[in-house]
Amino acid sequence: MAIKFKGVDYIEFDAMLNDDERLVRDTARKFIEDNLIPIIEECNRAGRFPRELVKPMAEMGFFGASLKGYGCAGMSNVEYGLVTQELERGDSGVRSFVSVQSALVMYPIYAFGSEEQKQTWLPAMQQGEKLGCFGLTEPDFGSNPGGMRTRARKVGNEYVLNGEKMWITSGSIADIAVIWAKVENEDNKVRGFLVETDRKGFKAEDIHGKWSLRASVTSGLSLQDVHVPESNLLPGSNGLKSPLMCLNQARYGISWGAIGAAMSCYDCALQYSLLRKQFRDQPIASHQMVQEKLAWMITEITKAQLLCLQVGKLKDQGKAEHYHISMAKRNNVWMALECARLSRDILGANGVADDYPIMRHMMNLESVKTYEGTQDIHTLIIGSRITGIDAF
Amino acid sequence: MKILVCMKQVPQKDAPLKLNETATWIREDVSYEVNEPDAYALEEALRQKEKHGGEVVVITSGPARAQQVLREALAKGADRAIHLEDNAFVGLDAFNTARAFAAAIKDEQFDLIFTGLQSDDYGYAQVGVILAELLGWPHATIIMQIEKTDAGIKVKRELEAGFFQFVDMPLPAVLTIQSGINKLRYATLIGIKNAKNKPLRKVALADVQSAIGNNLQMIEKLYIPQKTKNTEFIEGPPAEVAKKLVEKLRNELRVL
Numbered sequence: 001m002a003i004k005f006k007g008v009d010y011i012e013f014d015a016m017l018n019d020d021e022r023l024v025r026d027t028a029r030k031f032i033e034d035n036l037i038p039i040i041e042e043c044n045r046a047g048r049f050p051r052e053l054v055k056p057m058a059e060m061g062f063f064g065a066s067l068k069g070y071g072c073a074g075m076s077n078v079e080y081g082l083v084t085q086e087l088e089r090g091d092s093g094v095r096s097f098v099s100v101q102s103a104l105v106m107y108p109i110y111a112f113g114s115e116e117q118k119q120t121w122l123p124a125m126q127q128g129e130k131l132g133c134f135g136l137t138e139p140d141f142g143s144n145p146g147g148m149r150t151r152a153r154k155v156g157n158e159y160v161l162n163g164e165k166m167w168i169t170s171g172s173i174a175d176i177a178v179i180w181a182k183v184e185n186e187d188n189k190v191r192g193f194l195v196e197t198d199r200k201g202f203k204a205e206d207i208h209g210k211w212s213l214r215a216s217v218t219s220g221l222s223l224q225d226v227h228v229p230e231s232n233l234l235p236g237s238n239g240l241k242s243p244l245m246c247l248n249q250a251r252y253g254i255s256w257g258a259i260g261a262a263m264s265c266y267d268c269a270l271q272y273s274l275l276r277k278q279f280r281d282q283p284i285a286s287h288q289m290v291q292e293k294l295a296w297m298i299t300e301i302t303k304a305q306l307l308c309l310q311v312g313k314l315k316d317q318g319k320a321e322h323y324h325i326s327m328a329k330r331n332n333v334w335m336a337l338e339c340a341r342l343s344r345d346i347l348g349a350n351g352v353a354d355d356y357p358i359m360r361h362m363m364n365l366e367s368v369k370t371y372e373g374t375q376d377i378h379t380l381i382i383g384s385r386i387t388g389i390d391a392f
Numbered sequence: 393m394k395i396l397v398c399m400k401q402v403p404q405k406d407a408p409l410k411l412n413e414t415a416t417w418i419r420e421d422v423s424y425e426v427n428e429p430d431a432y433a434l435e436e437a438l439r440q441k442e443k444h445g446g447e448v449v450v451i452t453s454g455p456a457r458a459q460q461v462l463r464e465a466l467a468k469g470a471d472r473a474i475h476l477e478d479n480a481f482v483g484l485d486a487f488n489t490a491r492a493f494a495a496a497i498k499d500e501q502f503d504l505i506f507t508g509l510q511s512d513d514y515g516y517a518q519v520g521v522i523l524a525e526l527l528g529w530p531h532a533t534i535i536m537q538i539e540k541t542d543a544g545i546k547v548k549r550e551l552e553a554g555f556f557q558f559v560d561m562p563l564p565a566v567l568t569i570q571s572g573i574n575k576l577r578y579a580t581l582i583g584i585k586n587a588k589n590k591p592l593r594k595v596a597l598a599d600v601q602s603a604i605g606n607n608l609q610m611i612e613k614l615y616i617p618q619k620t621k622n623t624e625f626i627e628g629p630p631a632e633v634a635k636k637l638v639e640k641l642r643n644e645l646r647v648l
């Protein structure tokens with residue numbers, strides 16, 4: 001029994017959006033309903049990235065949607081957030097792909113790149129002709145990227161890169177990798193490099209056996225004496241704060257995305273609870289404990305929407321700080337995961353089957369909770385902000 | 393070709409409807425969308441323009457919220473929009489709606505006017521036909537296909553029971569478009585951004601007041617159909633019972 005998503009709006013949240021924001025949201029919702037929902041369970045089972053959606057998503061303008069120029073749509077941050085919400089209502093893996101392409105590859109080229117780099121990559125990436133990946137995490141350094149071992153050495157007018165990157169979304173399907181490395185001739189300062197993935201010494205191998213984000217590709221990268229011309233250095237990148245700026249972009253999108261996943265679970269559980277009957281031929285929605293779960297979910301989803309909307313507005317005014325975004329990412333992913341668990345519970349045995357989207361969202365959200373700063377790391381960012389004491 | 397597309401904002405198809413306090417219409421706090429046949433009419437106009445060049449203009453009548461329909465049309469590729477903005481257009485009869493449209497476009501020269509076949513709320517299927525009459529143009533309804541010819545256009549009409557009719561028509565003309573005639577496009581994010589800079593002309597009720605008369609239609613009462621259960625036993629010999637049953641199914645219940 002397929003349950004069709006009906007949308008979630010408890011406090012007339014839509015009235016806080018303007019016409020364009022609603023249109024953007026509705027358009028993205030329709031696109032996902034028509035193109036992703038019919039195939040996502042198959043993709044998830046097979047562990048297959050739906051590559052056939054790259055071109056249609058590009059035509060919709062989903063890649064680099066919040067950037068201006070170079071063929072990008074120039075969306076406001078709230079509009080961009082609503083798009084990621086709808087993408088993740090479909091699937092966190094597909095949203096991850098779009099986040100990486102947009103916030104982790106196009107954004108650093110846009111923010112730190114030379115005009116030539118922008119002209120070469122941004123229009124092609126916007127059109128989905130070129131795909132990107134972002135290599136920060138290493139086998140031994142996740143939450144603490146400052147410890148990274150990947151090195152770049154300047155030799156003549158080239159840089160030579162060596163190192164390993166791990167857990168890299170889209171690694172093996174990317175044409176271009178943004179690789180973060182310590183530059184030996186610059187006091188080991190962290191800088192970003194554009195590395196074409198067909199360069200000698202560059203290898204990407206997929207991580208198999210993932211029980212999460214199965215519709216997205218995750219790879220390990222190995223760089224052995226990879227030579228790139230000095231023009232491949234992102235000239236504006238300057239220390240660890242540069243990759244963290246990219247993460248800020250992506251984390252903001254994730255905090256909206258998590259709302260989408262939560263809405264999908266909640267709406268499914270609500271509709272199911274009205275149809276499913278147990279005891280005296282009554283719908284399970286008539287039982288107090290089921291209502292409590294539904295009431296908890298709609299309340300948390302609504303709070304999450306308000307949090308995102310405010311952070312989005314701050315971001316449009318250039319006033320969103322990383323610790324604002326940390327709160328939205330931390331809270332919203334947590335609440336989405338709780339919603340997935342409560343919804344699974346409401347569906348009983350049916351909740352574990354992929355006739356319904358809930359278990360897939362739950363498994364996906366485990367990754368979303370970890371990547372882009374784990375739940376606990378965001379706790380520490382908030383803690384540091386309010387106490388002035390770093391506790392990492 | 394210069395094409396005008398008449399579009400209406402209607403309550404969303406699966407939105408739960410509540411009656412208003414006076415039980416004369418539904419409460420306003422529902423979600424709205426573009427009337428489905430109008431979306432196909434717009435798509436067809438955009439495709440004709442892509443083939444033959446020209447301009448696509450969209451028009452709607454309704455309160456401020458109805459502007460969303462025009463925004464969406466502009467985002468999909470319409471060149472400009474006309475909004476007859478007033479609450480009085482909600483529930484206005486088809487004759488006066490057509491008169492208001494005719495007055496609003498009196499200074500324009502269109503080759504074609506498209507409307508959807510009918511609106512999903514009232515379902516009269518009248519505005520397009522009456523508009524043609526007011527303009528003195530030919531019209532054709534339930535259009536499935538449009539081809540440009542040297543003399544004008546050739547259209548395919550859907551008739552009953554799988555039959556079609558092909559009609560050659562001169563221009564200008566009014567066509568009412570059937571749903572499913574083409575595949576709808578999405579409004580892209582870039583389209584939505586570009587739509588902001590496209591012209592949208594507002595027409596007030598006062599501007600067309602002299603052209604229209606009093607609303608010819610009034611809803612006295614709306615109610616949710618009452619569920620009733622009625623059991624009737626037909627007695628007699630089997631052949632007679634069967635005959636009566638068929639009669640009832642055909643004439644009373646109209647299910648045959």
Ligand SMILES: Cc1cc2nc3c(=O)[nH]c(=O)nc-3n(C[C@H](O)[C@H](O)[C@H](O)COP(=O)(O)OP(=O)(O)OC[C@H]3O[C@@H](n4cnc5c(N)ncnc54)[C@H](O)[C@@H]3O)c2cc1C
Binds near residue numbers: 136
């Ligand atoms: C599916 C998937 C896709 C990914 N895609 C990318 C990508 O595209 N690019 C990329 O660069 N990375 C990517 N990552 C990596 C991701 O960002 C890291 O996994 C994340 O930063 C956590 O690092 P870690 O896994 O090494 O965990 P660790 O850092 O080892 O953390 C393990 C646990 O220890 C806790 N912990 C660590 N330090 C502290 C502390 N100081 N105080 C309290 N608790 C602490 C953490 O909160 C966590 O619970 C991806 C990960 C996944 C799962």
